[in-house]
Amino acid sequence: MNAPSPFRAALLDGVPHGFFGRGGGASTGVHAGLNVGLGSADDTATVLANRAAALAAVAPGACLLTPYQVHSATCITVDAPFAERPEADALVTDRPGLAIGVVTADCAPVLLADRDAGVVGAAHAGWKGALSGVTDAVVAAMVARGAQAGRIVAAVGPCIARASYEVDDAFRQRFDAADAANERFFVDARTGHHRFDLEGYVVHRLAAAGVTRVAALGLDTYADEDRFFSYRRATHRGEPGYGRQIAIIAPSG
Structure with missing residues (x-):
């Protein structure tokens, strides 16, 4: 297995973290590379080996915890390893020895840290x-553990970019109904369709929550096949499956 090399954000320097693509890993076929998706059709032992390799590149010796993602707004604060993955789309911890992560295949992975409080978070932000x-x-969960929103720094990792993310009128109307100002995250495409800036919207939501220092890595999972898995690309091609990449963060203490 080739050792995976994560993408890192300068804002998170000093905090063990990494956003991974498909580089490295031992999976083959449509999952070729560092597939970490426990829900994929890949060999489970290979997936676990890939996850271990990613963890070793970020927080060797730590225990990696990831949720069972359901496209929700649920965040769970973890103090110890869990035997069964909870249904959630974000985790927070301040416990040394634990690493938390989320998996994605076009959705936006978000890693957050308050260095002074020793609190970190990871979120899976699909639309x-x-x-x-x-x-x-x-x-909110990080603040409940002693963080301050104004001290939190965050990074938005590889996700589908606006140029690759075509949506229909019904999709846009959900965002317009929530806030008319959301129109700025859409540009017109063909009739009845638009292109949505998921990364920009996530940055906006973080800022609205008080996180003013946010790095957006600007990496397009759909367009960059050599480096990233993409659910939408696999679907458009009618492929029988797709891999997932992982983002990991751990307290620095």
Whole structure:
């Protein structure tokens, strides 16, 4: 297995973290590379080995915890390893020895940290979770553990970019109904369709929650096949499956 090399955000320097693509790993076929999706059709032992390799590149020796993601706004604060993954789309911890992560395949992974409080968070922000407030929930959970919103720094990792994300009128209307100002995250495409800026919307929601220092990595999972898995790309091609990438963060203490 080739060792995976994560993408990092300068805002999170000093905090163990990494956003991974498909580089490295031992999976083959449509899952080729560092597939970490426990829900994929890939070999489970291979997926677990890929997850272990990603963890070793970020927080060697830590225990990796990831939720069973359901496109919700649910955030859970964790103090110890869990035997069964809870249904949630964000995790928060301040416990040394734990690493938390989320998996994605076009949705936006968000990693957050308050260095002074020693609190970190990880959120899976697909359009449903982002619209319903998953970033608000993770910030609130971090504050409940002693963080201050104004001290939190965050990074939005590889996700589908606006140029690749075509949606229909019904999709846009959900965002317009929530806030008319959301129109700025859409540009017109063909008749009845638009292109949606998921990354920009997530950055906006973080800022609205008080997180003013946010790095957006600007990496398009759909367009960059060599580096990233993409659910939408696999669907458009009629492929039988797709891999998932992972984002991991751990307290620095």
